[in-house]
Amino acid sequence: MLFSDAINDKGVFLEKIEELLILSDIGPNTTAEILERFQSINLHLFRVNDFNHFKELLKQMLHELIPPQVDTSKIDPGMLNIVLIMGVNGTGKTSFAGKLAYYYKSKGYDSLLVPADTFRAGAIEQLHYLSKEAGVEFLRAAPGSDPASVVFDGIQSARAKKKVLLIVDTAGRLHTYHNLMRELAKIKRVILKNAPDALLCSTLVIDATTGQNGLFQASNFKESLGVSDITLTKLDGTAKGGIVLTIQKELSIPVSFIAFGEKITDMCRYNQDKFIETLLD
Amino acid sequence: MLDRLSEKLKQILNKVREKGKISENDLKQSLKEIKLALLEADVHYKVVKDFISKLEKLANQESLSKTLTPGQQIIKMTHTVLTEILGEKQSKIRFNEEGPTNILLIGLQGSGKTTTAAKLALQIKKMGYIPALIAADKIRPAAIEQLQIMGEKAGADVFAGGVNQPVLNTIHEAQQWAKEHKRDVLIIDTAGRLHIDSELIQELKDIKNAIPIHETLLVLDALMGQDALRMADDFNKKIGVDGFILTKLDGDARGGVSLSIRSMTGKPIKFTGVGEKIIDLEPFYPDRMSSRILGMGDTLTLIEKIEASYEAGELQDISKKEFREQFNLNDFYQQLKKIKEIGSLESIFNLLPGQFSGSLKHLKQNTDNEEKTLNKVEAIIGSMTNKERLEPGIINGSRRRRIAKGSGTSVNEVNRLLNQFSAMKKILKQQSSKKSLIPFMR
Numbered sequence: 001m002l003f004s005d006a007i008n009d010k011g012v013f014l015e016k017i018e019e020l021l022i023l024s025d026i027g028p029n030t031t032a033e034i035l036e037r038f039q040s041i042n043l044h045l046f047r048v049n050d051f052n053h054f055k056e057l058l059k060q061m062l063h064e065l066i067p068p069q070v071d072t073s074k075i076d077p078g079m080l081n082i083v084l085i086m087g088v089n090g091t092g093k094t095s096f097a098g099k100l101a102y103y104y105k106s107k108g109y110d111s112l113l114v115p116a117d118t119f120r121a122g123a124i125e126q127l128h129y130l131s132k133e134a135g136v137e138f139l140r141a142a143p144g145s146d147p148a149s150v151v152f153d154g155i156q157s158a159r160a161k162k163k164v165l166l167i168v169d170t171a172g173r174l175h176t177y178h179n180l181m182r183e184l185a186k187i188k189r190v191i192l193k194n195a196p197d198a199l200l201c202s203t204l205v206i207d208a209t210t211g212q213n214g215l216f217q218a219s220n221f222k223e224s225l226g227v228s229d230i231t232l233t234k235l236d237g238t239a240k241g242g243i244v245l246t247i248q249k250e251l252s253i254p255v256s257f258i259a260f261g262e263k264i265t266d267m268c269r270y271n272q273d274k275f276i277e278t279l280l281d
Numbered sequence: 282m283l284d285r286l287s288e289k290l291k292q293i294l295n296k297v298r299e300k301g302k303i304s305e306n307d308l309k310q311s312l313k314e315i316k317l318a319l320l321e322a323d324v325h326y327k328v329v330k331d332f333i334s335k336l337e338k339l340a341n342q343e344s345l346s347k348t349l350t351p352g353q354q355i356i357k358m359t360h361t362v363l364t365e366i367l368g369e370k371q372s373k374i375r376f377n378e379e380g381p382t383n384i385l386l387i388g389l390q391g392s393g394k395t396t397t398a399a400k401l402a403l404q405i406k407k408m409g410y411i412p413a414l415i416a417a418d419k420i421r422p423a424a425i426e427q428l429q430i431m432g433e434k435a436g437a438d439v440f441a442g443g444v445n446q447p448v449l450n451t452i453h454e455a456q457q458w459a460k461e462h463k464r465d466v467l468i469i470d471t472a473g474r475l476h477i478d479s480e481l482i483q484e485l486k487d488i489k490n491a492i493p494i495h496e497t498l499l500v501l502d503a504l505m506g507q508d509a510l511r512m513a514d515d516f517n518k519k520i521g522v523d524g525f526i527l528t529k530l531d532g533d534a535r536g537g538v539s540l541s542i543r544s545m546t547g548k549p550i551k552f553t554g555v556g557e558k559i560i561d562l563e564p565f566y567p568d569r570m571s572s573r574i575l576g577m578g579d580t581l582t583l584i585e586k587i588e589a590s591y592e593a594g595e596l597q598d599i600s601k602k603e604f605r606e607q608f609n610l611n612d613f614y615q616q617l618k619k620i621k622e623i624g625s626l627e628s629i630f631n632l633l634p635g636q637f638s639g640s641l642k643h644l645k646q647n648t649d650n651e652e653k654t655l656n657k658v659e660a661i662i663g664s665m666t667n668k669e670r671l672e673p674g675i676i677n678g679s680r681r682r683r684i685a686k687g688s689g690t691s692v693n694e695v696n697r698l699l700n701q702f703s704a705m706k707k708i709l710k711q712q713s714s715k716k717s718l719i720p721f722m723r
Contacts, residue, residue: 019326025506028320089529090391090502119557122427129422143430174532207391211323211506213534234390237475239508262420 014038017058024242024279027212030065030249037061059276066245068272069254073201073229075109075165080158080198082166082191086184086225087205088217089172092233094123096205096259097169098130099267103257104165105136111165114139114154116147116187119171127169133264137161147171147183148190155194166198175220184225202227204253207234208241218247229256232270236260240279308340311355322537325510328366328544335362366540367567372524372549376410377495381459382466386526387485387516388500390473393528395424397500397554398470399431400562401526404552405466406436413464415455416441417448417488418472428470434559438464448484449491456492476515485520496523498551501538503530509538510545517546528554531561543567608706610670614662660688661698673699 014035021031038061075081083100085093094117101111113131115138117123124141131138139157141150151168158166170187173180191200204227206214221227232241235258244255258275259267312333319329339358376382384401386394395418402412414432416439418424425441432439440458442451452469459467469488474481488494499513499522516522527539530553539550550565662670664687669676676684676699685692 022320022326023507025323025508028317032317088504088532090393092391120427121430122423122425125423125426126421174529176532209389209502209505209508209512211504211509211534211537212321213323213504213532214506216533217504237389237508238477238511239506243506 017054020058020280021242024240025211025214026242026279027215027246030246033065034058034061037065055280058280062245062276062279063272066249066272069248069252071229071254071256071270073203073254073256075104075107076199077109077164080155080166080195081109081164082155082168082195082198082200084168084170084188084191084200084202085205085231086170086202086221087172088174091172091205091207091210092259093117093172093205094126094130094169095262096231096233096257096267097127097167098134099259099264100257101131101136101165101167102134102264103267105134109164111136111167112139112154112158112161112163113137114151114166114168115141116150116154116168117171118143118145118147118150123169123171130264137163148186151187152190152194155191155198159195175217175224181220181224188225201229203229203231203256205231205233206241206244206247207239208232209234209237209239210241210243212243214243215247215250218251218253222251222253227251227253229254231255231257231259233259236266241275242279245276245279308337308355312337312340315359319537319540322535323506323509323541324537325507325541325545328510328541331544332362332366332540363540364567366544368543368549369567371564371566372551373564374405374496374551375523376466377493381456381464382410382495383492384466384468384496384498385471385485385488385494386469386498386500387471387520387522388473389475389502389512390421392473392500392502393554394418394473394500395427395431395470397526397528397552397562398428398468399435399437400554400559401552402432402437402466402468403435403559404562405468410466411464412437412466412468413455413459413462414439415452415467415469417451417469419444419446419448419451420472424470424472431559437468438462440467449487452488452492476512476519482519489520497521498524498526500526500528501542503527503534503536503538503553504532505538510541513542514545517548522546522548524549524551526550526552526554526562527565531555531557610662610665610673610702611667613702613705614659614670657688657690657694658698661685661690661695664688673702 017038018031018035021034022028041057073083085097085100087093097113101113104111113127113134113136115124115127117127118141121143124143128138128140139150139154141153147170154166154168168187168191170184171180173184175181188200188202191198202225204218204221206217210217218227218230230244230247230253232244232255235241241258247253248255255270255272255275257267258270315336316329316333319332320326324332336355336358339362340355374382374384386398386401388394398414402414405412414428414435414437416425416428418428425439425444429439429441440451440455442454448471455467455469458464471485471488472481474485476482489497497520499516501509501513505512513522513525525542525548527536527550530536542548543550550567553563553565555561555563661684664684665676669680669684676695681692681695681699684690685695688695
């Protein structure tokens with residue numbers, strides 16, 4: 001397709017690579033690095049019209065340039081595990097919280113869902129619905145209440161009910177709002193103080209339609225709170241989500257899950273090989 | 282929002298701004314960097330390519346301006362092309378004068394439709410209409426509750442219908458209800474959907490077939506990347522879009538999508554979402570946006586004003602050798618006063634050549650506001666005798682103390698000004714073929 005009308009002309013060829021990469025949202029800088037590598041290759045050495053050949057080459061370069069980060073998101077059944085879900089507005093945090101609860105439930109880990117998004121109207125109800133769908137317990141909270149104290153209650157409740165997993169859904173916030181980032185930091189402090197023995201995973205949710213701002217999101221969240229891993233949502237659309245590759249490359253944050261639909265089962269573990277394959281489709 | 286892009290472009294343009302002449306290589310480099318900045322701002326690849334080639338063509342066409350340097354010309358051209366793409370005028374909501382106006386809000390999941398619906402209701406209320414919100418999102422759990430709470434904040438009623446009722450029924454009932462309750466604008470909040478979800482796209486078509494829709498507004502997220510264009514284009518082709526509402530512009534998103542969607546669909550951006558509060562929805566002003574992208578809207582106006590002033594003979598022609606050599610504090614004073622009439626000091630700083638603006642900025646750091654700075658300079662020069670202005674060399678220690686006292690400043694400040702003046706004079710002497718103060722003030 002893309003390469004079928006290729007091209008002895010190296011310039012035109014490179015432009016096609018550029019277009020493919022830019023359109024995947026991998027970003028102009030990573031793209032430039034890859035183009036540079038292509039520049040140094042004598043194209044005459046290759047059978048230029050062979051689509052698969054170049055795709056393989058590009059894939060190889062992406063793998064070299066962006067080694068997959070080690071995903072540490074594992075559940076330890078011997079202790080309390082806490083997943084703190086955070087991200088900017090509208091990336092699909094609440095939906096993912098429900099999906100994650102369902103996913104772990106099917107693996108035999110029961111969880112408690114905690115609505116620490118007391119700000120967005122309807123967010124608590126939304127998570128409540130999802131908890132029913134996932135078949136897990138839900139902690140009630142009042143709209144407008146202090147998210148940190150909701151989380152505190154969640155920890156107590158999870159301990160009392162001997163849950164393996166506590167999933168905390170937080171309000172969407174743009175990383176540029178310092179007060180909102182501080183609120184998240186407070187939640188994290190409450191967790192560290194009241195569950196110092198728990199295994200905490202701070203998951204940043206980024207949606208696949210996100211452009212270059214994703215790098216700023218990740219770097220700001222990382223700086224102010226620490227990010228254990230990334231979940232990439234909304235892969236059921238036409239967006240490729242290439243920004244997570246650049247985030248891995250620049251910030252060394254692993255991607256652990258991807259989500260791709262409205263059903264509670266629409267998620268799975270991230271696989272970089274498959275991801276890059278799809279990216280280049 | 283677009284600050285980062287602005288900053289970036291400003292950096293790039295500053296580089297060329299300081300050059301008197303631009304070689305072909307410089308132009309290439311500038312264009313390359315502008316391209317990178319636009320891509321980093323998530324402007325769509327094709328739009329960027331288009332933009333650059335337009336710019337390139339313009340650059341090759343345009344003959345060298347008499348008063349503007351090639352550097353300034355690139356700034357002007359970039360601005361021209363940006364404005365051309367973003368459109369000239371502000372686009373407003375078109376209300377149906379004969380009956381209720383139906384506004385359909387559509388978009389991807391998480392773009393901010395429900396929040397925007399309520400914000401829009403508030404804006405429309407302020408315009409003197411009685412809006413109501415129609416809950417047509419039966420998919421996302423608690424979407425109706427969210428709209429109800431937001432509607433309350435906006436002071437607009439929410440018509441919800443039953444949760445399990447088909448969307449079309451709700452919409453029909455809402456029409457009837459609106460008539461009975463005398464609501465004249467209905468904002469329909471639909472479920473988030475993908476542009477490739479044929480079933481849900483059909484639902485929107487059905488809505489548009491069922492009742493007259495006067496505005497179909499696509500709500501889209503400014504954080505979006507390259508896919509924004511395809512999505513917007515798809516929605517526009519399949520459903521027909523009258524305009525856009527760009528949300529989440531309160532973050533540091535560079536907002537390049539505004540350029541992409543506008544240039545691809547030709548449809549205007551009508552509002553922008555700029556915060557978490559219910560009042561945080563603003564009309565979109567294309568001219569401001571393009572100036573913002575460049576980060577030098579004021580500069581552009583100034584360039585024009587200075588050109589005009591120069592032509593009217595109000596600004597000195599410093600190309601004259603005599604003028605350059607005899608340039609004294611009186612001339613400096615006159616020019617400064619003239620400039621002050623033209624624009625704000627801050628913007629003038631940006632126009633002045635590096636060294637001079639640097640020293641003025643330094644002076645500025647010691648005062649709270651820019652006008653104070655200029656007033657001080659005026660006061661200092663005003664406290665000098667005519668002879669001192671013509672021959673600053675004679676200003677010794679005791680004269681400095683007198684001037685400082687007379688102007689209500691300190692000897693330090695007098696010294697600084699004199700140093701700046703002599704630095705400026707040096708630059709002036711080095712200028713070889715400058716035509717006017719205009720290219721000088723670059």
